[in-house]
Amino acid sequence: MLHNVARKKMICSAALTMAMLLSACSSGGGTTGSTPASQEGNTPVNQAPPAGGSNQENGKLVELTIWDAPQPDDPIKALREQFFQEFDAANPNIKVTHEQMPQGTNDREVFVTAMAGGNGPDAYHAAHFPIIGDWVGQGLALDITDFWNAYADKDQFIASSLQAATIDGRLYGLPNDMYVTGLLWNKKLFEKAGLDPNKPPANWDEMVTMGKQLTDQTNKQYALTLLGMEWADWWFEYYVWQAGGDLTEVDDNGKVTLTFTNDATVKALQYYKDLKWTHKIVQSNVLQSYQDNMNDLYQGRAAMTNGSSSSFGGYAANGLDLNHLGFAPYPVGPSGKGPSQIGGAYWIINPKTSKERQEAAWKYITFMMSKDVQERLYQFQSDNGIFPNLLSVRKDIDPSQYTENVPADLVAGVKKAAGDARLEYFLKERLTPYVVKAVQQALTDEKSDVKDLLEKAQAAAQKEVVDAYNAALK
Template sequence: MRMNNLGRATVAMVIISLSLLTACSRQDDLLLNGDSPQHVVEIIVWDKPYVGSADKPYYERMFKEFEELYPNIRVIHLEAAYQKEREQFMTAVAGGEQPDLYNTAFPDMESYMDQGIPADITEMWEAYADRVSFSPIAMNVASKDGRIYGIPNFMYVTSLLYNKRLFEESGLKPDEAFESWKSFGLAAQQMTDRANNRYGHAILGTEWADWFYEYYVWQAGGDLTSKNEDGTVKLTFTSEPAVKALQYFKELRFQYKATQLNVLQSLDDNKKDFYAGKAATMITTSNWFGEMIAAGINMKDIGTTMLPPGPAGVSLAQIGGGIWMLNPNASEEKRRAAFTYATFFTSKYAVEELLKFQKENGIMPNLLSVRMDVDPSSYVEGMPAALIHNIQKAVDESRLEYFLKSRLSPYVSKAVQEVLLDEETDPFEVLDKAQELAQREVVDPYNSEITMKTSGAPQ
């Protein structure tokens, strides 16, 4: 017997409903068992999609599905300030207006845990059967001293992107070019052709200049900060690896003359230069490939690799992402409601629905997932297998950004900019000046706060 359209739609809705109920049964238990209230619980979540977001229709649909599944939870969706979210969030925390659920970046999580900003959700997490499906790397970011303080919802990894065609035209072999800092500098120099508006490497000199600069510090065997056992932080801006890395930035700019002329141009302009074939190489992340395809790039012309090893002989990628963080000052019922909401959006069902939406709408997904039972590459068509393999392999040689980055970034970035703008600038001197200022304005107050917390002294 043939089914009419209404019959098919009814069956489809039943299947979707059963899938949702199965995926979210544990959240129901966490929210409704014991003394949990049956009245409506209202939570504030900073997750309203930005205007023009390609994924906005997906989130609006999922918001409605959550409302239908959990009528006793009312979610107030607020939009965070674009590119000023950290400042907005910390202002809210200081003013006692921390949202019930907030998505924080990986590098902020450790300092937030030290300051007691996220709620301890260990008991709820251990009662959540699906916890075993989450990436151990991402879970490490959300953990401290065996306790759980967040739920990973997004993860990316970096790599070096290069234009195969430009390498061939210059008579260069990528493997040889990426053997060391020197070989990379020479290759970038050889591919630079000012007459044809082409250059070897898109360097990052914006207000986020420390983001990529820190990778070179790692390749030189160091870092920009170190964390002491008592939770306080020590600055290492003037360490030998940090100075060597900044000296190499200076060489790429002035000795090899292999970067864009406007070293302060935006990251978006760096991307546009690469997409247009003006830049031969740039650092990328696993969730930027959609932009490349939209820009008309043939993925067969693109290669990815690890950054060239530095003086320490190592090559490391950076792992980053987002963590759902609950408000420790919210009531228990609000925390349980927030946990239910966060685990709904990180469920296998929700993650796969996003991938399906992206595939149906021609959006290239992030090639990494915080869930080990979801493979984003299975939703991708036309992406070279070698490229996907290199992106996923980079995770094995990755690390988190330097500790206290969100507060120290302006100081490091300014030092990088000074070196890129003036050939006479001494890398050690600008780093020393940056360290002295950052010590006084950021580290001393931070260490004092941490010391008072650990000693139990009144603040």
């Protein structure tokens, strides 16, 4: 569903503040877009009611449905259920029914379908950074600005965690979690290849030269995983950033301009293609799944991949010794930069429910994101050998206090990667198929011309997505 409102730029190229780095990254996608149209001085559509009043007048029981019931095998299930009980005890006039998300193809489709049918939850914790702007335009997320302005803890959330949900100066989501990406490498494979295990490639040229040393086809070992399946644009956009560009531009009036054919994008796709066909330092099956990429890392076939501050527990659970892993910002490209990507998810509130339920939902989600609850979550993870996300959305929580089993260089790598991070490209959810097609053809057809592929992709995306999107702007 196209937005019926003005959108502004959602892409950030933010150097995170020092306060954020020290407090949020020590261990552990301002965004603008569209908002429902309103007249000056009037309450915007889907705006939260003024905070501060009782949400259960005259002792009225308010019932909420929240999609946050833990899975049976969730190692934190008992603690989460304890949090539920504590909230219930402190709020006797609010009855929360915790449900697991209904089954479906993916979580985003399930949520949108449920909301369209009037069966959505009162609050939802997984409104991902790339999609929240679209959901706001579709009327699926309440404007919580007034709640936020009256929130005692509003200054305790790092600025970058608010960017993707801040649209035309209004806030539509409470940060739930976030991560930063970077280059992850296997130090043992570096040593085996005669390379310094603590020195990853610093630029595109070093990626190639070091990559050739790390590739041993007789042992089915290769240097770097590429992502060529249906999420191919997710990793490819990093190379576009490294080349000095992006895949879309948005002007102050919200008009989108595609930049698939810009010099930086062409350079990025040519380099991506050359890694496969010329340098031969990537996996043989460039269309293999993301999980197969990870399996190659776990089993010592891939020397380097894209890593995340939220994934170290998974790496350890799959048999990797964290002392043998490195994490750093991406190699720089022709632009001289190698930005990381920030991602994550928000708590959002259903704009179609009653004022009382919205107020009760706000009380619930702020309880779940409170300093006390989040610190106890970190402590539980530490006590039970569960590796936490090395990046916290709250300034007043220092994840380094709970990461004694995480090597200091990994923590430092996350901090450094967070120093230059940005959101994914604007309109990603709608433009992914067009970018992916070009990337896949470049990776599977050695004779393909990357500029021609990108021109065709841009023409199709312009006609089928962007023209209608821009025409719908007010």
